[in-house]
Amino acid sequence: MSDTDQTAAPAAAAQVDPRLILAEGGVRGYLREFWRRVRGGELGSIPVVVGLIVIWAIFQSLNSGFLSPSYLTELSINIVATGMLALGIVFVLLLGEIDLSIGSVSSACAAIVAVANQTWGLSEGLSILLAVAAGLAMGLIHGFFFAKIGVPAFIVTLAGLLGWLGVSLWVLGKTGSYNLTNSNGLIDLLTNTYFEELFWGYLVAIVVAVVYFVISLRGSLARRRAGIPARSVTEVIIRSAVLAVVLLAVAVVFNQARGLPLAPLIFLAFILIAGFVLNHTSYGRKVFAVGGSIEAARRAGINVAAVRISVFAISGTMAAIGGVFYASVNRGVTQSGTGQQILMYAIAAAVIGGTSLFGGRGSAFSALLGVLVIQSIAAGMNLLGITNYAQYMVTGIVLLAAVVIDSVSRRSQKASGRA
Amino acid sequence: MLALRGISKRFGAVQALADVDLEVHAGEVVALVGDNGAGKSTLVKTIAGVETIDSGVIEWQGRPVSIGKPHDATNLGIATVYQDLALADNLDVVGNLFLGREIRRFGLLDEVEMERRSRELLDTLSIKIPSVRIPVASLSGGQRQTVAISRSLLGDPKVVILDEPTAALGVEQTAQVLDLVERLRDERGLGVILISHNMADVGAVADKVAVLRLGRNNGTFGMRDTTQEQIISAITGASDNAVTRRAARQTGPEGEK
Numbered sequence: 001m002s003d004t005d006q007t008a009a010p011a012a013a014a015q016v017d018p019r020l021i022l023a024e025g026g027v028r029g030y031l032r033e034f035w036r037r038v039r040g041g042e043l044g045s046i047p048v049v050v051g052l053i054v055i056w057a058i059f060q061s062l063n064s065g066f067l068s069p070s071y072l073t074e075l076s077i078n079i080v081a082t083g084m085l086a087l088g089i090v091f092v093l094l095l096g097e098i099d100l101s102i103g104s105v106s107s108a109c110a111a112i113v114a115v116a117n118q119t120w121g122l123s124e125g126l127s128i129l130l131a132v133a134a135g136l137a138m139g140l141i142h143g144f145f146f147a148k149i150g151v152p153a154f155i156v157t158l159a160g161l162l163g164w165l166g167v168s169l170w171v172l173g174k175t176g177s178y179n180l181t182n183s184n185g186l187i188d189l190l191t192n193t194y195f196e197e198l199f200w201g202y203l204v205a206i207v208v209a210v211v212y213f214v215i216s217l218r219g220s221l222a223r224r225r226a227g228i229p230a231r232s233v234t235e236v237i238i239r240s241a242v243l244a245v246v247l248l249a250v251a252v253v254f255n256q257a258r259g260l261p262l263a264p265l266i267f268l269a270f271i272l273i274a275g276f277v278l279n280h281t282s283y284g285r286k287v288f289a290v291g292g293s294i295e296a297a298r299r300a301g302i303n304v305a306a307v308r309i310s311v312f313a314i315s316g317t318m319a320a321i322g323g324v325f326y327a328s329v330n331r332g333v334t335q336s337g338t339g340q341q342i343l344m345y346a347i348a349a350a351v352i353g354g355t356s357l358f359g360g361r362g363s364a365f366s367a368l369l370g371v372l373v374i375q376s377i378a379a380g381m382n383l384l385g386i387t388n389y390a391q392y393m394v395t396g397i398v399l400l401a402a403v404v405i406d407s408v409s410r411r412s413q414k415a416s417g418r419a
Numbered sequence: 420m421l422a423l424r425g426i427s428k429r430f431g432a433v434q435a436l437a438d439v440d441l442e443v444h445a446g447e448v449v450a451l452v453g454d455n456g457a458g459k460s461t462l463v464k465t466i467a468g469v470e471t472i473d474s475g476v477i478e479w480q481g482r483p484v485s486i487g488k489p490h491d492a493t494n495l496g497i498a499t500v501y502q503d504l505a506l507a508d509n510l511d512v513v514g515n516l517f518l519g520r521e522i523r524r525f526g527l528l529d530e531v532e533m534e535r536r537s538r539e540l541l542d543t544l545s546i547k548i549p550s551v552r553i554p555v556a557s558l559s560g561g562q563r564q565t566v567a568i569s570r571s572l573l574g575d576p577k578v579v580i581l582d583e584p585t586a587a588l589g590v591e592q593t594a595q596v597l598d599l600v601e602r603l604r605d606e607r608g609l610g611v612i613l614i615s616h617n618m619a620d621v622g623a624v625a626d627k628v629a630v631l632r633l634g635r636n637n638g639t640f641g642m643r644d645t646t647q648e649q650i651i652s653a654i655t656g657a658s659d660n661a662v663t664r665r666a667a668r669q670t671g672p673e674g675e676k
Contacts, residue, residue, distance in 0.1 A: 219531075226535040229552075280528050282521045285510075289518055292507030299505040300519030360509035 030235075047405050048353055048369045051398075055373060059380035066380055069256035076254075076264040077191050079368075079375045081106070081326040081338065083267050085346035086353070086367040087274055088318025091311045093350055094278075094291045096359020097153040099315045101142060101160025102346060106323030107337025108168035109135045113187065113324055114178035114333040115171050124186040132320045138164060139316020143309030153312075161343070168337050177334040180327055189262070190328040196259035201251030204260065209244035216240065263325065267368070270321075275364035287311060291360035322346075341392075348395065349374045352402035358410060373398065420445050420610045421466070421497070421578050426475035428461055435461040437634045439475070443578055443610040448600060450613045450621040453631035454654055459614050462631065463580055466612075467499040468492040498571035499580040506567055508556035512548060513537045515555050516570050540569055544602055561592025565599055572603075578610040579603060585620050593620065600624050618647050632656055 059066040085102045092099045109131040116127035138160065145156045172178070180187050195201070216236045223230035254260050278284035289297040290307045298304050326338045351357055352373050353366025377398060381391045421443045428436040436458045443449050453459050464470040466477070468489040476483050479495050486492050492499070506515050513534050522529045522536070537551045546565045548558065555563055564584055571579055581600065585593040601624055603609045615621050621628060621642075628645065630637045630653040638653045 222531045223534075226531050228531065228534045228538060280530075281526070282523065282528060285514060285518070285521060285528065288510060288514070289507045292509035293505070296505040296507040296515075296518065299501070302519055360507070 045354055045369055048373060052373050055376050063383050066383055069253050072253050073257040073261060075375055075379050077261055077329060079371045080263045080267045081322045081329060082342055082345045082349060083367055083371040084318050084322035084325060085342060086349035086371050087270060087364060088315035089346050089350045090355050090362055090364060090367050091287060091314045093355045093357060094287050094359060094362050095311055096291050099157045099312060100343065101157040101164060102315060102319035103338060103343030104161045104164035105135055105138050105316050105319040106326060106342060108164045109320035110323035110327040110333045110338055111168040111171040113327050114180060118178050128324050131324055132317060135316045135320020136313055139313040140309060143312030146312060147305040147308035169335060172335055177332060179332040181331050187328050190325060191263040193262035194259040198255050201255050201260040205247035205251045208247055209240055212243055213240035271364050271368050278364055288360060345374050348399040351406060356406050420480060422478040424476045426465060427473050428465060428470060429473050435634050439636055441629055443612055445610050446604055446608045448604050448611040448613055448625050450615055450625035450628045452615060452621060452628060452654055457631040458634040459631055463582060463614060466497060466580060493574060496577035498574055498576035500567050500571050500582065502583045502586060506555045506563060509554055511554055512551040512566055515566060516573060544569060544599060559592060560588050561595045564596050568599055580612045582614045585617060597624050622647060630654055
């Protein structure tokens, strides 16, 4: 019997490279694996979550109103417009490209919503559709010039930045500003709807956590059936429980103010859809492949030009949706459009959230995390009455820090052979 | 299996290939050697469908076929692994293996099935890789090369063309790749065309060596009864003079007895 054991063991061990550090089981092995990843530069969302906690702690210590339910509710609504732009830019960054036009596109589309509704007399729903279609068309134009003509994305979208800004002023015309104050209209409802009954928040939190649990468990069991490494059931339960606790905490906060707001819910839905597309469809795989190696993608039969055009189309569409939310939050549109800083905020948010500027690495959730950081800083400094110039400086420093983390983690990934 | 007869290809004033013959049988490794500019790459490109031939016949399992685009070659069962790997560094091993031909279920990526098949494939080839879920950037050069070769096998090809698979690899890694080439031949019965500059590699795995010189055949040697010196002189043309050409005319165009 000992004979068979001895012969079987080396055969099994031979499959594994002896230089590899084998993953240990249990909590200890999990922690060790975690630490190895951190050292290898696979930081994931850790820096941004830590950063967010630090930022919240600082502002809370300076002004106890910061973490109040009503202020957090306001924050959750204010992140949506920028967040939508950031989500679009994540797709572009995954290709290793940049889209500088999204600020102007969102301004132009906000203008289109207002003018279509107020001057042309279209219904609010149709106005929104028209604006989103316009954003899509603008994105397609950028994509066409980039992918088919070969103009660098930086230049194409810089031209877009100027051109669409002009379009937005032209659309607004002499009137210059429009109010969207129809308080039962669709546009207003987007950011002014609250599910006031307490159970809505808890229901959504529980449903999301349960759905997450079921999907993870099914995935884990399917992997086990196929004989490939899988998350243990305990781990799935712990993860789902943590998610449930976080979501319930958010629900409690919302319920102490005005109830569950609709706008962040829509944003979350967009993020889930984008994350799903990126991770579970061949389209998402193509985006990552083109971001990793254009030549490899082309040799694998991927239509690189189509992927590029589609990504800029997504970016334009998300910018338009962001513009609609901006118009909704501000209950109108002025000549300053969605503001100068929304472009930088959106790009900064995506990068701060952990999407690499170098292409090929990132996630839809980085838009949520990053925009929370950016808007928390803005909101906190507004609350403290800090002037504009300091806000810009602080945001600039945060962006720089995020890019430094990105570059350094990329370097340590190279050093530990994981770039 | 695959036979090229009288292939010619011209780029403007340059006759890149002139009347070239090449044959590969199942379960045979044919090394294609020649100096820089001898036409090796061009020949491979014509087989892979990247370039079309000007004249000559490509026969596949005894039937003449036309290969006009890369897709035609893939459909016939010819897989090409290029020198510059063509792997996406940020994707994991599974992602790279199935890039462009993902397995889908209800329109979504079936990661479980892809991972299972990846492990199966790598196991049957005895390829050792730390995990199929790490980005290929973290693999060594030899491991990356084996992934690139395995990737070409997913389409179930009958002939595999390897363009300088051991260039830029270390001693150990070169041995790994050569082991893999032998397994392709012995266990899977594939025909392998191996392009290489490295005579040691050629000597180690090739059954037959086809030499190209200045776009023409300059001899096909059986590996058993040939010395490296003979091959090298065929590559460099040291034996290419009036005397040997006269001798070649008398013994036949192959230059082989």
